[in-house]
Amino acid sequence: MFNEVLHTIPQVLIDGLTLGAVYAVIAIGYTMVYGILELINFAHGEIFMSGAFIGTAILLVLTGIGWVSSLPAIVMLIAVLLITAVLTGFLGMGIERVAYRPLRNAPRLIPLITAIGISFLLQDIVRFIAELKKGNYIVTGPSLFTHQLSIKASSVSSIFNDATIKTSFVIVLVTAVIMMIGLDLFVNRTKWGMAMRAVAQDRETASLMTINVNKVISITFFIGSALGGATGVLFAVQYGTIDPYIGFILGLKAFTAAVLGGIGNIRGAMFGGLLLGLLEMFASANLTLLSHGIFGAEYKDVFAFIILILVLLFKPEGLFGKPVTEKV
Amino acid sequence: MLQLNNVETFYGGIQALKGIDVAVEKGEIVTLIGSNGAGKSTTLKSISGLTKVKAGTIFYNGTDISNKPAHETTLLGIAHVPEGRRIFPRLTVKENLLMGAFSVKSKQVIEERMQQVFHYFPKLKGRLEQKGGTMSGGEQQMLAIGRALMMKPDLLMLDEPSMGLAPIIVEQIFEIIKELNDEGITILLVEQNAYQALQIADRGYVIQTGEIKLKGNGHELITNDEVREAYLA
Numbered sequence: 001m002f003n004e005v006l007h008t009i010p011q012v013l014i015d016g017l018t019l020g021a022v023y024a025v026i027a028i029g030y031t032m033v034y035g036i037l038e039l040i041n042f043a044h045g046e047i048f049m050s051g052a053f054i055g056t057a058i059l060l061v062l063t064g065i066g067w068v069s070s071l072p073a074i075v076m077l078i079a080v081l082l083i084t085a086v087l088t089g090f091l092g093m094g095i096e097r098v099a100y101r102p103l104r105n106a107p108r109l110i111p112l113i114t115a116i117g118i119s120f121l122l123q124d125i126v127r128f129i130a131e132l133k134k135g136n137y138i139v140t141g142p143s144l145f146t147h148q149l150s151i152k153a154s155s156v157s158s159i160f161n162d163a164t165i166k167t168s169f170v171i172v173l174v175t176a177v178i179m180m181i182g183l184d185l186f187v188n189r190t191k192w193g194m195a196m197r198a199v200a201q202d203r204e205t206a207s208l209m210t211i212n213v214n215k216v217i218s219i220t221f222f223i224g225s226a227l228g229g230a231t232g233v234l235f236a237v238q239y240g241t242i243d244p245y246i247g248f249i250l251g252l253k254a255f256t257a258a259v260l261g262g263i264g265n266i267r268g269a270m271f272g273g274l275l276l277g278l279l280e281m282f283a284s285a286n287l288t289l290l291s292h293g294i295f296g297a298e299y300k301d302v303f304a305f306i307i308l309i310l311v312l313l314f315k316p317e318g319l320f321g322k323p324v325t326e327k328v
Numbered sequence: 329m330l331q332l333n334n335v336e337t338f339y340g341g342i343q344a345l346k347g348i349d350v351a352v353e354k355g356e357i358v359t360l361i362g363s364n365g366a367g368k369s370t371t372l373k374s375i376s377g378l379t380k381v382k383a384g385t386i387f388y389n390g391t392d393i394s395n396k397p398a399h400e401t402t403l404l405g406i407a408h409v410p411e412g413r414r415i416f417p418r419l420t421v422k423e424n425l426l427m428g429a430f431s432v433k434s435k436q437v438i439e440e441r442m443q444q445v446f447h448y449f450p451k452l453k454g455r456l457e458q459k460g461g462t463m464s465g466g467e468q469q470m471l472a473i474g475r476a477l478m479m480k481p482d483l484l485m486l487d488e489p490s491m492g493l494a495p496i497i498v499e500q501i502f503e504i505i506k507e508l509n510d511e512g513i514t515i516l517l518v519e520q521n522a523y524q525a526l527q528i529a530d531r532g533y534v535i536q537t538g539e540i541k542l543k544g545n546g547h548e549l550i551t552n553d554e555v556r557e558a559y560l561a
């Protein structure tokens with residue numbers, strides 16, 4: 001049995017890292033907003049979903065006018081990613097301005113419920129528009145990348161099976177990693193990134209440093225939502241078919257990843273996402289085998305939420321949570 | 329330079345300031361003394377804009393700054409070193425100082441100001457990469473004042489800089505406050521440590537449950553019987 005598990009490792013690594021990278025980038029959005037407002041922005045999953053729809057809509061329009069076949073797919077993708085990121089960035093920023101800012105000093109439960117309300121609203125708006133335009137809320141976009149690569153893991157060691165990887169997976173992984181590195185540099189190396197950390201640590205004192213706290217919060221929402229929306233595009237490219245409810249489960253899992261890495265901690269969220277993706281893919285590939293057929297691969301989702309519950313029970317500050325003493 | 333006229337400030341239903349008049353002239357050291365909960369910190373917060381003013385006016389160099397948000401009053405040259413230092417715990421000492429110069433674009437100016445801060449607080453120079461939260465109380469106070477100096481303020485408001493510090497450190501901090509004042513920075517100093525504050529102050533106000541109880545120059549207040557009894561015993 002052990003050998004059979006080993007056989008699957010190369011494929012689990014590839015699929016797990018790709019899925020994990022998607023979780024990681026979305027988790028960043030949850031963790032950034034939590035870090036600065038102590039708000040769990042449940043609408044973030046729907047920002048991701050909106051990004052998937054906006055990206056697909058752009059691709060469909062461009063296909064209609066014949067651009068998709070005439071331009072290299074990678075150029076198309078970059079253009080769509082950028083446009084979608086900007087649009088979802090403004091969407092997230094707008095939501096904060098309209099729905100969360102007026103509740104800044106309200107008891108914490110109130111903005112939380114508002115966030116859930118915004119989630120439903122976005123699902124319904126997207127569903128309405130999709131049905132209006134396509135007659136169906138389940139939408140399939142054009143495929144940009146259809147190649148497959150084969151990785152000869154068996155030539156490294158005969159224990160491993162060969163793994164296959166779709167070009168789209170490589171693109172998703174690479175783009176997600178670029179986004180994570182970019183964000184990390186922004187937060188740790190730039191003046192506004194520093195301001196963002198200062199506001200997260202002590203909002204009042206940050207305002208005494210001539211920092212416009214509202215502006216920093218807007219920027220935070222913009223960046224988190226832009227990353228989330230761009231990840232939505234990646235998801236659409238990877239899986240082809242999307243619906244207005246994809247943000248729910250994926251959002252919950254990304255949130256789990258954020259909690260796993262210590263909510264509020266950006267690098268923790270990245271790591272939590274990758275780890276969760278790997279665990280989930282491992283479970284999906286091996287659950288049947290390991291449980292002698294009692295649990296099928298469909299239990300992989302349960303797996304993610306068991307992790308969430310275990311973390312909340314035993315290590316609520318997450319794997320990389322900031323020690324309580326620093327939270328003065 | 330700074331005039332508070334009949335300022336009233338509330339926290340929810342609680343009235344913390346009940347019509348306060350305070351004036352600070354350019355180049356002065358003015359101190360606010362009073363017991364716990366008297367409204368000293370609230371006075372500073374009302375000036376810098378951390379709390380909303382319900383009634384009355386605050387003028388700074390002729391402009392009405394009542395209810396201007398903190399990020400705007402600080403741009404006008406008012407630096408507020410809050411009670412309890414409020415260092416950013418997970419930023420390094422260097423990053424904390426850079427935050428003070430957030431509105432400054434020029435790298436060269438930032439570098440010059442940093443050197444001035446090291447002139448007053450040489451100890452910070454060797455600690456640039458240390459996280460603010462791991463500094464000792466005295467070091468944090470120096471960092472908090474240094475961070476405010478990075479703004480090159482005209483008016484420096486200090487809220488209990490001596491709180492929780494060993495006498496010898498308090499001595500140093502008061503020395504530096506005098507030095508800064510000699511350099512031309514106007515000082516508004518809130519202190520529990522009334523005796524030392526009145527010794528370096530040009531003038532002082534005694535505040536009690538949200539009202540100005542007494543005012544006068546430093547010497548007058550030190551020798552005033554009421555003050556002696558209540559704050560210098």
Ligand SMILES: Nc1ncnc2c1ncn2[C@@H]1O[C@H](COP(=O)(O)OP(=O)(O)OP(=O)(O)O)[C@@H](O)[C@H]1O
Nearest residue numbers: 339342344362363364365366367368369370371411
């Ligand atoms: N955030 C707040 N919410 C409610 N009440 C407050 C708040 N901050 C201060 N107060 C109240 O306002 C009054 C004045 O407080 P303030 O902090 O200005 O006093 P202080 O003179 O600075 O006292 P201390 O010497 O203890 O620092 C007190 O009664 C205090 O309880």
Ligand SMILES: [Mg+2]
Nearest residue numbers: 368369370411
């Ligand atoms: Mg106080």
